[in-house]
Amino acid sequence: MVRTESLLEIVKLFEQAGAAAAIELDVLDPDRGAGRYAGEVVDIDGVSYVHRPFRVWVDLAERLGFRLSTPRPIEAPLVRLRFERLATEASVAVDDPAEKYGASSEFARTTKLEEPGFVIDFAEALDRVELPERPRILDLGVNTGDELALMLALRPSLREATFVGVDRSTSALAKARERFPFATFVEADLDQPLELGEPFDLVVTIATLQSPSIDDRALLRRVFQRHLTPTGAVILGVPNCRIVDGEQRYGARMKNFRQPELGLLIKDVAFYRKYLQQHARQVFVTGKNYLFVTGVPA
């Protein structure tokens, strides 16, 4: 039972558990201390307990690579927390690199539309963008079109928009065409110049600029030179998370680091921010598991 142990002592318990598949802790029901901060002491029937909001247990599980099951009540005021170790993160080899994110990939099982850290922050980024009537919108790395679904749900007037999505995955684009028959999907390599017609009022690219096959700086230059109107807006989404064993974990996976190393991400985001400012855009950087760099006319 955990009563007054510090968080550090609890972390040590996890370390001592070695490779155990699961760890159970009996702790004070977080609801018994609702409104108190983590670490405040709650006295119940003459016994002291350290209160921890449920969020602390969720964060702990996430940071240490465990899945937290729904707490089960045991003898009041305690609940039992079960932490199951997540499967080891392994890179999946693919025969065809263009299908790494295709219809039969692990990625295809996920949808950002169910992730608060995406939906809420993307909605806020889109709120900052003013669009003309019947705008032209370009999505680079569109995959099966989740961003398009979200934009339409957030702004139903965008049904009048012209959407163009580009990706190199044949199978993902087939799904996108099925979902959005009114949009245009182009199968192409984003690392090469593209012929996409008139420039766009909004260019969105989510979790794509960092792909190893793409020179993000060159792509951004081409966006501004060829694909964006002089007052067009951009939303660049940079993932700061990864998926593993049914969970979304904070931070990109890095060899030789126990916790995410953010140096590259910060460098990229700082570059995008400066580049957009140099192109007369007011820039907002928001988000947590996805960082959004939003540029709108200054």
Ligand SMILES: C[S@@+](CC[C@H](N)C(=O)[O-])C[C@H]1O[C@@H](n2cnc3c(N)ncnc32)[C@H](O)[C@@H]1O
């Ligand atoms: C991580 S997925 C993100 C998809 C979607 N934007 C989302 O956030 O759900 C990256 C996408 O970029 C596409 N992609 C990666 N490199 C590419 C390239 N060189 N040319 C075209 N598409 C590419 C992949 O096929 C994939 O659909």
